[in-house]
């Protein structure tokens with residue numbers, strides 16, 4: 190198995206493994222690479238059947254059920270990612286962490302794309318470890334004391350009506366999470382707010398909350414923290430929702446892009462007592 194880092198902070202491409210036939214030793218190697226690089230990419234895979242994709246994802250733990258999205262007939266764990274000329278929305282077209290509005294947001298997401306537009310449709314991933322570790326120590330210490338509200342009504346209500354979902358009478362999740370969370374495997378601290386689901390920092394006036402969130406979002410989106418994945422047919426991305434955000438660019442309309450996504454159940458985010466860490470990354474411009 191070859192694991193090639195794509196940037197110093199996030200993302201690695203894995204070659205030389207067949208995800209449908211992985212020994213326990215290979216799986217443990219992949220798990221360690223996942224903890225280290227936060228997002229893994231696999232290009233040389235066959236198109237996985239839904240059962241094969243579910244079986245691989247389940248090696249990380251039980252699967253998460255999406256609160257809103259329609260699933261594949263006969264496979265309730267598989268969320269069909271599909272955008273085409275008549276789509277009203279394309280999933281993930283904005284910075285977010287998957288389903289952070291859930292009290293127990295998903296640990297990881299695995300996406301395989303089967304159909305791609307002739308160009309475009311890349312996905313950007315950003316390290317929330319790097320985002321936190323490059324803030325000043327004073328701001329880091331204040332952020333450790335804060336919690337934020339994450340909501341989803343504004344995102345999910347009516348979102349999938351064109352795919353036959355009638356959500357009248359359904360309610361959508363909301364939760365409060367620490368603004369900085371401890372990663373249970375690496376022990377590192379990650380910034381845990383995102384512009385899609387986070388609606389307020391608790392205990393601040395609305396204007397203070399909006400100003401601080403604006404500063405954090407601008408900082409999180411710095412290119413130094415990112416890796417950009419250009420998909421090839423049947424490529425797979427496996428990302429850690431506890432320490433990353435992503436943005437699936439919908440720059441290919443009216444072309445079509447389609448695949449299968451499975452998410453792995455996570456735990457309630459927590460912050461362990463401990464000292465924040467600082468990364469000496471050279472940040473060229475503002476916010477430094």
Ligand code: SIN
Nearest residue numbers: 270280281312437450
């Ligand atoms: C998502 O946010 O799950 C969609 C990611 C993608 O389509 O690249």
